[in-house]
Amino acid sequence: MMTRKELDLWVGIFAAIGIGAMLFLSLKVANLATFTNSDSYQIKAKFDNIGGLKVRAPVKSAGVVVGRVGEITFDNQTFEAVVTMNIGAKYEFPKDTSAKILTSGLLGEQYIGLTPGGDSVNLKSGDTIKLTQSAVVLENLIGQFLYNKAAEGDAKK
Amino acid sequence: MTARVLELLRALGGRLINNWVWRLGFATRFLWLTLKESGTSFRRFHLTIREIYFAGVLSLIIILVSGLFVGMVLGLQGYDTLVRYGSSEALGVLVSLSLVRELGPVVAGLLFASRAGSAITAEIGLMKATEQLSAMEMMAVDPIARVVAPRFWGGVISMPLLAALFSAMGVFGGYLVGVRLIGVDEGSFWSQMQAAVDFREDIVNGVIKSLVFGVAVTWIAVFEGYDAPPTAEGVSGATTRTVVTSSLAILALDFVLTALMFRGT
Numbered sequence: 001m002m003t004r005k006e007l008d009l010w011v012g013i014f015a016a017i018g019i020g021a022m023l024f025l026s027l028k029v030a031n032l033a034t035f036t037n038s039d040s041y042q043i044k045a046k047f048d049n050i051g052g053l054k055v056r057a058p059v060k061s062a063g064v065v066v067g068r069v070g071e072i073t074f075d076n077q078t079f080e081a082v083v084t085m086n087i088g089a090k091y092e093f094p095k096d097t098s099a100k101i102l103t104s105g106l107l108g109e110q111y112i113g114l115t116p117g118g119d120s121v122n123l124k125s126g127d128t129i130k131l132t133q134s135a136v137v138l139e140n141l142i143g144q145f146l147y148n149k150a151a152e153g154d155a156k157k
Numbered sequence: 158m159t160a161r162v163l164e165l166l167r168a169l170g171g172r173l174i175n176n177w178v179w180r181l182g183f184a185t186r187f188l189w190l191t192l193k194e195s196g197t198s199f200r201r202f203h204l205t206i207r208e209i210y211f212a213g214v215l216s217l218i219i220i221l222v223s224g225l226f227v228g229m230v231l232g233l234q235g236y237d238t239l240v241r242y243g244s245s246e247a248l249g250v251l252v253s254l255s256l257v258r259e260l261g262p263v264v265a266g267l268l269f270a271s272r273a274g275s276a277i278t279a280e281i282g283l284m285k286a287t288e289q290l291s292a293m294e295m296m297a298v299d300p301i302a303r304v305v306a307p308r309f310w311g312g313v314i315s316m317p318l319l320a321a322l323f324s325a326m327g328v329f330g331g332y333l334v335g336v337r338l339i340g341v342d343e344g345s346f347w348s349q350m351q352a353a354v355d356f357r358e359d360i361v362n363g364v365i366k367s368l369v370f371g372v373a374v375t376w377i378a379v380f381e382g383y384d385a386p387p388t389a390e391g392v393s394g395a396t397t398r399t400v401v402t403s404s405l406a407i408l409a410l411d412f413v414l415t416a417l418m419f420r421g422t
Contacts, residue, residue: 002210004203011206014214018318021325022364029253029328030360031351056355065352 040067040086041125045099045112050081051135053101053110059085060102061114066091069112085112094119098131110135184380191309191379194302198310204303208311212273212375216319219268224323227260228252228330235331236339248341249350252331253324257354257363258419261324263411266370268323269316270403274378277308278399281382282392290383305379312378316371317364324363362418369410374403 002010050072059067067087075082087093096117103110114129123129198205235251281304284290290300328350335341354360378399385395 004206007207007210008203010214011209014209014217014315015318018213018322021318021321022360024325025257025321025328025360025363026356028347029257029350030354030356056358058352 039089041089042070043085043087043093043123043125043127043129045083045085045129045132046075046078046080047083047099047101047132047134048080049134049137050083051101051110051137053083053112053135057109057111059087059112059114061091061093061116066114083112092122095121095123095127096131097123097129098133099129100133101135103136180384183384184376187380187383188376190301191306191376194299195306195310197302198307204307205310205314208308209315210311211276212269212308212312213315213319216269216272216315217322219272220265220319220323221326223264223268224256224261224326225330227264227323228256228327228332229334231255231260231327232331232334232339236335236341245339245341246345246349248331248335249328249346250353252335253328253350253354254359256324256327256331257359259411259415261327262320262363262366262370263407265320265323265367266316266374266407267404269312269319269371270374270378270407271400273312273315274374274399274403275396277312277375277378278382278385278396279392281305281308281379282385282387282395285383285385286387286389286392288387305383309375309379312375313368313371316374317367320363320367320370358418362414365418366411366414369414370407373406373410377403377406 053069053072055069055072057069058065059069067085069083070086071084073082073084074080083099093114094117096119098115098117100113100115101110102113117131231252232248235248236245239245239247239251281290284300284304290304293300293303332346336343336346381395381399381402385391
């Protein structure tokens with residue numbers, strides 16, 4: 001039979017590596033260290049069409065992840081999608097920054113790309129980005145292509 | 158003819174009531190009693206520590222080795238599929254999400270049920286068969302407070318730690334196969350994983366799952382042991398029932414929890 005001291009030691013080791021595994025999962029796998037709600041600010045953007053954008057999709061500028069999509073709602077007045085982004089507090093963008101919905105790779109996920117403008121005033125929490133470009137929807141693209149082809153055909157006649 | 162049918166129906170109904178409804182009610186009352194008498198397991202924490210040793214520390218080897226192998230298999234199979242779509246860098250995402258969300262809690266729970274749950278049932282059942290529990294009652298020691306509750310809490314505390322270790326080992330196994338063996342780019346392996354795995358949605362939900370499974374498995378194990386007929390046959394039957402019932406409970410609860418947690422946004 002083990003003494004109580006030995007038992008305590010083993011259980012202590014078990015608890016330590018168990019908690020270590022949880023920390024590993026939180027910090028290395030989930031990367032908890034970045035973009036917790038406390039050190040981020042919210043910016044809104046309105047899009048005509050968000051395509052397949054999902055909550056928690058990355059917000060990138062120049063390819064660097066600067067934030068995450070926090071919330072997606074539908075505006076009943078303008079019939080537009082309102083995307084709320086949580087931007088890391090250490091990143092600042094000028095007031096005339098534009099937002100685009102882009103796709104990473106051919107089958108990749110959709111994300112928001114921010115292109116900074118030249119304004120000297122920076123975006124504050126709660127501000128709305130004016131210049132936006134919607135997601136590319138394949139069906140619309142094909143429709144446009146067919147329409148153009150038909151128009152070309154008409155012009156030749 | 159009708160008399161025989163009636164008799165058959167009566168026998169069926171009797172079995173249903175005795176085996177299921179009555180036992181379920183007793184099990185619920187038993188859980189309540191265990192929770193009510195839990196004070197002792199925390200006031201005299203060394204009782205619980207002893208059970209964490211038996212349920213948790215002794216399950217470490219099987220959990221760590223299985224986690225490593227499950228992760229390595231995920232790495233190989235995932236790479237095989239992903240490379241067809243030219244997105245082998247997403248291997249880290251595939252390995253970590255499947256482990257943290259599903260395989261970690263579920264497989265660790267199944268292993269825990271067969272490794273620790275069966276041992277708890279056999280131990281309590283034998284204590285009952287050899288009248289150790291009655292002897293405790295004679296000495297005015299409540300067997301639920303002294304024997305059942307520490308085992309219950311030992312299992313409940315051990316299970317989330319074991320599931321986290323399983324997932325961490327699995328991610329490491331996937332890393333070994335994916336990055337070290339096959340040669341997926343190490344930077345994108347980790348960064349894509351970190352971009353896709355969310356702390357609240359994935360890690361915390363996984364821990365909640367493993368906690369629920371821990372409660373279910375140890376509850377079933379201590380109840381089957383306490384309820385076992387005091388014979389050699391009865392104890393062996395109870396041990397088998399523990400493994401079967403808790404495995405089914407884990408899989409069914411996993412479906413319910415997954416449906417609640419990941420309905421898709």
